[in-house]
Amino acid sequence: MGSNSTRIIAVVLLLLSVFVLPWWLLVIFAAVLFFYYAPFFEGLAIGLIADLLYSVPREIFWDLPIFFVCFLICFLLCKIVHKQLRISN
């Protein structure tokens, strides 16, 4: 129950950070949460929200959602690291 409530608080804080923090700080904060709460699916949803809020049509990056893709990479990397940690333990 305790870890569930902290996870909810973390999700709310990450969501607020989308509106308040500079993007590079947001990515660092999200990466920490992705590692701590792996698998952190909520982070992917928040990345998509950030893209919907700020994105404008662009020619580069094939118009991909930048936050979502960055968070997806974080998600996959953290999952791999966790798996390796479990194997080594």
Added chain:
Amino acid sequence: MARLLKNNRKIKIEIRKKLFFTAVVLLLILAFCSGTMSFLSGPLQFVGRPIWKIKNYSVDFVSELGVFFKTKEKLREENKILKNKLGKANFQLFNRKALLEENIKLKEILGRKNEDFKFILANVIAKPNLSPYDSLILDRGSQDGVKKGNKVLADADIIIGEIAEIYSKTSKAKLYSFPRDTLNVALGFDKIFAQAVGKGGGNFELKLPQGTPIALGDLVTLPEMGLLVLGRVEEIDLRPEDPFQTVLFKSPVNIFELRWVQILQE
């Protein structure tokens, strides 16, 4: 044997989960790129607007508190520096107004019609540092007469971008300086046409053949909007082995500190 079957089943479930996850991710990316999810932007902007305003108000409040901790001597010194700067700026403004009036009169003599511009004043509620998209969120939307493609200006004669998306009470402006975005510009008094490439944060780069007459401080404008300044030449990179010179120019305003912009109604 039963253990083997159980393991096989677990592996199959794992593979199905991964396939499902991959399919969902690909669908979301496809939906985003095709614009299917754009209907969510409006409600998100509606939710974000009060949060951004509270954030901006808090930042202003905290920075004003800092004044109480400054010594009298420092404040006096700062006041003197600011008065000097204001005096110089007023003189330049007076000079510029005179030149502008002369420009308008000469155009009238030549039979060029001078268009009256109408502006909508908008507050910047989300600055470019909140995202890597080099975009601004403004507190004026379709209810205030803002239209897609309207130019966005800072200080009334510095053009920084245009409106990319509109919502009922807010709008999103894309800045011309987004990395690798290209733009046709006119450089200097002779209006030399060139293609500028955005470098992000109000910075641009363009290449011209060596020997093209340009100098530091030359103004860069958009060809169709001659009186609106896009930037000023800050650096010219000349190399003997390169037949081209790299010109770096920058917007005269700091877009990370913008608080108010004007939306040009065409």
